[in-house]
Amino acid sequence: MSKHSHHHQKALESGRSRPPQKSKSDNPRKAPKAIPEADQAWVKSMIVYEDADIMGFNKPSGLSSQGGRGGGNNLDDMMWTFVKPSGRRPMLIHRLDRDTSGILLVAKTQPATSYLGKAMIRRAFAKTYLAVVSNPQNLPESGVITFPLCREEIGREAYSRVCAADHPDAQSAETAFQVLGRTDDAALVRCEPHTGRMHQIRVHLAEMGSPIAGDVRYGGALSLGGAAVTRLMLHALRLTFPHPDGRGEFMLEATVPDDIGKLCREIGLDLP
Template sequence: MSKDVRQFIVQADDDGIRLDRWFKRHLPDANFNLVSRWARTGQLRVDGARATPGDRVAAGQTIRVPPADAPKPGVSKPKIVRRKLSEDELDFAESMVIYKDEQAFVLNKPPGLATQGGTKTTEHVDGLLGALQYENEGRPKLVHRLDKDTSGALLIARTSRAAAYFSKHFSGRSAKKLYWALVVGVPDIEDGMIDLPIAKQPGTGGEKMHVDTKEGQPARTRYRMIEQAGNRCAWVELQPLTGRTHQLRVHMAAIGHPIVGDGKYGLQDAFLTGGISRKMHLHARRIRIDHPDGDGEKIDVTADLPEHFAESMKTLGFDVALGDASDALDDRPPLSREQKKSIAKAHAKSVRKERRGERRGRGERTGPRDAKKK
């Protein structure tokens, strides 16, 4: 066994990625549990400072790794063997693609599908990316995540260069993400900022987060109410300004308005009656990020709502057009109350017109019967 501590310089292709992802790429024999143990005992360091698996690394930094068993002469590292995808899985992966170019995909991830695998999680986006390799030699790469029960826009890099570029923008917060959510009750402030630090909740094994003003990491969320259904429910636009685990869910629950269907943080208060789905109503509606090819071009993609969310919007009388008319990623200012009313009236007028057309159509079909009666 080698007694030498190993040191690695972070390369440009790995700029901005999480430390655990760095190990997965370059030292796959060091599994997550081993890396976590090194971190807990202070043996894992980046530029001399103690590090955790969730920390992000930058090009040029030095990663200090404890000694490990030296590889046996003539024995190469085993290659990761991925199972062959079925025709249904190939079709499903294709169906999620809502944007594609030479550097990236954007998927519309459905609720209930995990982004990455883990304990007892065998079905996930990462496992389907082989279906989207097409003519490229390398496999597409995840650059950020969505919770299993959160739907919507998920950016996928098609090359290592694009992955490094996107990771840097996500870690630098220049990538913009906009979420839609239905929340229980109506916030007192229509357009506000939630600035509450977040940490892992003790006793949950890191599976649950909570607001912790002493030990938590800074977390900021901008929210804006779009519409409300009486005092029962509000449709809000959420923009995370930091990237903490479960940030939007923790923040909305912390101000007394849990996301509809989020029993983990809202408990029983997170569910509405009247035929509203018990699934979580949190959707990554839009993502905007600079394109790796430069020249000021941007990837700017909007993801349609999943079926249960769209049905709840319809049941509660919310009009999707209001959310898209002006959002936080646009340069235009948010709509005023009068502008919202004008859009709502125009929408109601068009609906009434459609219904009159339907009634006329039914009348035309019954005309011959009336003639016979005469």
């Protein structure tokens, strides 16, 4: 058997018709495409912090962190705006769902990327989110949600759902929450996920009977107290982590965007 046909045979056995192709964007030294000037200006406008090692971005709702449906813009590719003389771009350390806004941490050097990656594995990151939910009567003042989650793929879409703890694909998940304010129709909730499962906060709040407003996928309301909900009302407010330069714990914050602020004002919820 020739080397080639042997390789092809192995690919067939593993259920693939051909070996996986590495995308150009997997190569840290090769820009997939030039970033248009308007997009460069847009991504620069998202910067909330920068030093020699890291950058913090306030990602808008509707922008994918990586990849994304149907190509198009994503923050990972837009990092080529900041390409180094060495040909490297800054690297995303974590992701946010496309429709979630808020703080994203980016490492500017390989040592910072490695340091922060290890810190994330040992769970040295703390994350704080704000969510606006409907059916506020279903949430106590505070608590910890611990429903195990399973990942499910339907077509090209990936979902999370609550499952039994003994399900073979069950992943433990933990979200601490505190209600910061409520009206008859809505509540403003601070959430701190202690694990990083897909759509974790969204599924946990939906399972409590108080889905995040605008979260069509998990039963979120499209209007609250007579006000239109224009997007998923979930914002990554704060990120705390050990700084790669050894200075100790460091915090980045992303201002609450105008669309969430406007909804809260319209329905009488005070932002912190």
